Amino acid sequence: MRTARFQLRPTAALAALLGALLLALTTTTPASPAAAPEVTPASGVTASITQASVWDTGYTAEVTITNAGGASLNGWTIEFELPAGTTVSTHWSATRHQQGRRHTFTDAAWNGHVAAGRSASFGFNAAGTGTPADCTVNGRPCAGDGGSPTDPPTDPPTDPPSGTTPVAVNGQLRVCGTKLCNAHGNPVQLRGMSTHGTQWYARCLTGGSLDALAEDWRADVLRVSTYVQEGGYESDPAHFTALADSLIRQATERGMYVIVDWHMLDPGDPHHNLANARKFFTDIAQRHKDRNNVLYEIANEPSGVSWSRIKSYAEQIIPVIRSIDSDAPVLVGTRAWSSLGVSEGADESEVVGNPVNAANIMYTFHFYADSHRDEYLATLSRAADRIPVFVTEFGTQNYAGEGANDFAMSRRYLDLMATKKISWVNWNFSDDHRSGAVFRTGTCNNDGPWTGTSPLKQAGVWIRDQIRTPDYFPTT
Secondary structure (H helix, E strand, C coil): CCCCCCCCCCCCHHHHHHHHHHHCCCCCCEEEECCCCCEEEEHHHCEEEEEEEEEEEEEEEEEEEECCCCEEEECCEEEECCCCEEEEEEEEEEEEECCCCEEEECCCCCCCCCCCCEEEEEEEEEECCCCCCEECCCEEEECCEEEEEEEECCCCCCCCCCCCHHHHHHHCCCECCCEEEECCCCCCCCCEEEEECHHHHHHHHHHHHHHHHHHHHHCCCCEEEECCCCHHHHEEEEEHHHHHHHHHHHHHHHCCCCEEEECCCCCCHHHHHHHHHHHHHHHHHHCCCCCCCCCCCCCCCCCCCCHHHHHHHHHHHHHHCCCCCCCCCCCEHHHHCCCCCCHHHCCCHHHHEEEEEEEEEEEEEEEEEECCHHHHHHHHHHCCCCCCHHHHHHECCCCCCCCCHHHHHHHHHHHHHHHHCCCCHHHHCCCCCCCCCCCCCCCCCCCCCCCCCCCHHHHHHHHHHCCCCCCCCCCC
């Protein structure tokens, strides 16, 4: 079953087990481990623990702490016990300490201050089906002030906010811990499509097709792929800068986020294009520095070079962007065609151990499900627990974006990404003859039709269905 993007109503069988998960909380001086931060007491603080997804051997829990009192909450500590056979496998947006069956979560500094009327959140994956018990917040029972630990959970929202766009709901994105977070401080997962090379398939990027992507597909993000070679940017910098600028503006008008993709591919050393990259990102950042919906992907798929050389490139390009646009997240390509090194015999440890010296960045991972199997999936899973990862390109076919679709393997990737809130973009929004292009060949020459499933190849029908799942972006 597909992992839901919004919080799921528990089944009847699970409801009894999860009776203790909606807990009214009050605060006082913490009685937590020595490493726990000092907190400021505040009254009227509540928390809900809900299941974002469930599978046979575990579940994902999302914890939302809401300060309904009149004073700010400066730090929080939540403790609970899990029964034998269940433990926390991964967590995010909090620090964790375990002693026996007792688990202690404290704020991650950036989400510790909760102003009156605002919320903070964190989450964890449970290995096993047991549910939390004996919960305390800052040293007192979570059921204080009359709340009952056996009260059933409040039904979570099941529909997206109405009459709004992804950008209108989420605002300026930033990297918080290992997640991409919205302006409200909550982790989010974006889903969308990448263009093919704009030197070949600009005809597929019309007002009608972009309307369909935003409204019929309900996409959150468009990746604009400006190739450097192969008849791309280096052949006419002014033209391709203007084309990227136009697509950014059109996506903005439709309320979508935009990834500005510097699509370097061959040669695989990003330093080969360093001067052009400086010029391109300077021009784009100057035009869009006041927008809150732009992310910069500075090197599509480095290959044949060491991680240290890619890192060196990133540490030269990121300051160029930051000097103009200080707020936008920057996405850094990784070794071996953005496989975190797997395709060249490495893994994520080289990035974890030697990260780029910059803030508000994420590292990219690309996969093609029919070619990139369990080793790649496991690498993505491990990496997402240690560093911020954004899947800026994937396909359901082989590594060339062609051949048969492997939807079963693709589902495993999508379920993992939903569980860990890893944003993703599919390749590609064109009518190229390969099976990875979503439109049937000739659709773009005829200017559509763009909506529905009739103009789509098999992969297009499947991907559109994944993107169209209702979004729930938390705003409190």
